[in-house]
Amino acid sequence: MATTIIGKLRNRTFFTFESLNKAIYIELNKLNNEEFQKREGSRKSVYMDEEKDFMNPLPEHPFELSEWKMATVQMNYHIQVEKMNYSTPYEYVGKRVEVKLTKDTVTVYYKKNQICQHKRxxxxxxxxxxxxxxxxxxxxxxxxNKERFMNWAATIGPSTVELINLMFSRYKVEEQAYKGCLSILKLSDKYSQARLENACKLALSRLSNPTYKNIKLILESGQDEAKQEPENAINKEDTTYAFTRGTEYYGGKK
Incomplete structure (x- = not known):
């Protein structure tokens, strides 16, 4: 059937899919209604008389390719998939869930039961x-909650408090800041509270919106431990080896 229709249209030129589909539809109808040569009826009459009553309805939605992934529901009751974050009911915090990704949707399942769906x-x-x-x-x-993070930051120092407060100010939904705040505060376990406080202070002095990655880089490179020269030491001229001419050079008297 396909070969017959392609053969009839092979010498025609189409500039849009709409015009091509219209031409195919016309030829298809002709072919379906064309009488058989060796038996009575046509393809359409055979379908209507013998096959139609046994046909199942087509799916309500067209088939979509999908991709499946696993994710863990974070403390902010969101999962992260393909660098994007989607909420789930908060009761599933800490649970491993299955995620079905299609072109338009993200569907989350727990133990084979759908718990939520988002637009991708x-x-x-x-x-x-x-x-x-x-x-x-x-x-x-x-x-x-925010209060718990702020209290934790207060045990480290004022610069850490300022940074954590800044993290919360970036998001409309409080829970969206939890992951970043926890990542920053947990750095004190590895590098000590004193070093984290110094790193936060340094980051705030250099950047308008420091992130976890900025703080981690400062700690890893040891920038927080580098001694800063006092301003007066930087501005003060070193005259140790300066050559000073006397008043005689300029015509002055002894």
Whole structure:
């Protein structure tokens, strides 16, 4: 059938898919209604009389290719897939979930049961798709909240407090800041509270919006431990080896 239709259209030129599909539809109808040579009827009459009643309905939605991934629900009740963040009901924090990715949707399953679905995000990294229904009704009853992070930062130092507060100010939804804040504060376990405080202070003096990566780089490179020269030492001229001419050189008297 395909070969017959292609043969009839082979010498025609089409500039749009719409015009091509229209031509194919016309030829297909002709072919389906054409009488058989060795038996009665046509392809269409055979379908209507013998096959139609046994046909199943077509799927409601066309088939879509999908990709499956595993993810862990973070403390901010979001999962991260393909560098994007999607919320799940907060009861699933810490659980491993299955994620089905199609061109347009992200569907999350726990133990084969669908728990949520989002429109897939595209564009710059680290965007958030947050459903308010997934948020805990009382943040104080939730294991993590802004107050807890701020209290933790206060045990380290004022620069750390300033940085953590800055992290929260970047997001409309409080929980979106949890991952970054925890990553920063946990650096004190490896590098000590004193070094983390110095790194935060240094980052705030150099950058308008320091991130976890900036703080980690400062600590890894030891910039927080480098001694800073006092300003008066930088501005003061070193005259140790300067050659000083006397008043005689300029015609002055002894």
């Amino acid at each position: 995000l595209y564009g710059h990294r680290n965007q958030y798709s947050t459903n308010e229904a997934h948020m805990p009704k009382n943040h104080q009853l939730f294991q993590w």
